[in-house]
Amino acid sequence: MSSWSEERRRNLAAEAEQRRKNKDADAERSRKEREAEDKRRRDERRKDRDEARAEKAQRRREKAQRRQARAAKREKTLTPGNVYKRGTLLLVALSALASLPAQVLHFVAIHWMLFPIGPAVEGAAWVMAAGTAYADERKLSPWVRWLLRVLSLSAAAFAANINYQYGLSLTEHGVSESNARVAGLGLAAVTLGGPLFFEVRQWVLTLSASTADPKKQAEQKARAKHEKQRRKVFKDIVARQEQLMLAAPYGTLKSEDAFARAWWDVEGAPLGVTANVIADRLDAEADVSAVLAEAERTPERVAVELLLADIFGPEGGDGGSSGTSTATPSGGPRGGTPEGRTALGGKGKRPVRSTADTEASKPLAEADLEAVRKLAAALGGVHRLSARNVREAVGCRNEYALRLRDAVRAEKPEENK
Template identity: 75%
Template sequence: MSSWSEERRRNQAAEAEQHRLDEDAREARRIKAQEIADKRQREERRKDAEEKRTGRAQQRRERMQRRQARAAKREKTLTPGNVYRRGTLLLVALSAAASLPAQVLHFVAISWMLFPIGPAVEGAAWVMAAGVAYADERKLAGWVRWTLRGLSMSAAGFAATINYKYGTSLTAEGLTANEAQAAGIGLAAVTLGGPLFFEVRQWVMTLAAKTATPKQQAEDKARERHRKDRAKKFKDVTDRQRDLLLAAPFGTLSEEDAFDQAWLDKKGAPRGVTADAIADRLDAEADVAAVLASGEHAEEKLAVELLLADIFGRDRGDGGPSGTSGSKPKGGPRGGAPKGRTALGGKGKRPVRGTSATEGDRPLDEADLETVRKLAGALGGTDRLSARNVREAVGCRNDYGLRLRDAVRAETQGDNQ
């Protein structure tokens, strides 16, 4: 019996422990779910706040853009040109609004059947003024524009006379004589002023369209001077150019293409090249070749050789890109001409001569020594000798050139002692 009771107590204790563990697990799951829910809510609130900030920033940018657009529009609208053009149109509209009723009332007072005369007279002035603007736009002949101007001002003058008489007749309406005269003058002024303002506006716009910037004016002046100088210097070519332009369909041949073809027709060569220029160049090249080939002008030959060597960019130092090595060569001081030296062979340049002797035991050639002595004389002293200019003059390897230079310097020092 006691064992059964003990077993029951153990079972109850195990059930209680299991129940406690289940409760702890449920509580942990609840806490974890609550944390997830809180985290989700915080994330949602953060996103909402970020969206609100983004929305407010976007609204600020849009307001700034609208303000900038309005400022740019105001700046563009309130330029002197726009103010003048629009202000003139406003004055014109006010003038028409002030003068047209007086025209109508004047003729209606005579008879209602004369009602169209007022708008017709006033409209004639404006239609002719618009005709002047159209003639300027289409670039019609000057007499057309002046005829339209005359018709416009004639109609405006007739309308101004009618309005002046109408204004002075207002004494019957209870105005004094001075008041009636002022009304007549005012009506006549606005009747004439409207078309006159419009015509001045058209003049200003036309002149402004024709006015170029200082830079454009200078460029046009330079282009015109170039055209005149070209026509004066190459009259036969420019005459042929005009023939080609007239012969070709309009707009199919440009002036520069026509000049190129005209030069080729007259000179037989591309633009800028003439027979005299070609002959002068050939003569100059022949003179240079003759000096290089002549043995009577050693100093001139050496100077020209050095100049040509600098031009062709050869031997930019001891053992440069011409193929001359700064180290001791195996084939002697004159073993094989390096690449790049053959370009001057036809102009008197002596190529590097081949030999089987080495640098160490090769004796100095007397002809080479004489060449270096002459080079020193041409340069103004042995102190100006270098491995480079000796190598250029003799056509040898670097070590051999150094030995030649040192030998000539030693001779000079011995003579001075």
């Protein structure tokens, strides 16, 4: 019996311990849930505060942007140009409102059926003024613009005269004569001044548009001057250019490309080059070649060559074992010409004949002369021969080319002019 009671007590104690643990677990779980809920609420409140601050900052930025936009718009609207353009339109509108009732009353006083005449006369002045502005915008012929101006001012002058007469007629309604005259002059002034103000506004806008980009305007003037000068100097080439532009499909050939092709067709050479330019260049090259060939034979060089020839003897001579010359030099300071003498070919050895001396003493071959004659015919005359083109045609050295050129030129002296 005692064992059962003991077992029962132990079971009750275990159940009580288990209930306590469960209660503690529930309490811990409830505590954690409360903490999690509190944290979630804190996060939500923090998030709400952040969103509220962001929205407030965004509203401040939008407000600042709107303020800046209004300031920029106000600054743009109140520029002198906009004030002038809008102010002129306002002045024109006031002029029309002041002059039109007098027109209507004047003609209605005559007969009620004449009511449309007043708006028609006043409207004619404004329609012609608008036509002048449209003609300026479309850059029509000057006579069209001036015709519209004359028509506009004529209608305005007629309306101004009617308004002046109406102002004088106010004396019939008890207005003093001086006041009636002032009223007539005022009506005439606003009637004529409205179209005049609008016309002056149009002139100012046209002139300001033409001077809006001075650099572009200067470029257009320079381009027009260049085109005019080109047509004056190169008439045949410009005519050929226009022919090419007309022959090609529209828009496929550029003007400058057509001019370059026309230059080649007329002058037979690249752009900017003519037959006279080629001839002058060839003559200049020939002169330079001659000067360079002559410059190779300075007095000092001739003296050195003669000295070396005296010491070592000329090439092919029989100076013997002593190496002295057995012949007297035939050039330089001793009375001859320096042909056939050159500097040493090596270090302290004896002088040798250069290729230039060989070319100078070489007889002119008939085949080479014939080649140079054909070259002269192809170039258009012997006066266009130069050492360079002869050298390139024959394939020889400069001295031989000079001799060939001079020989062919000597055959036709009348073409050397």
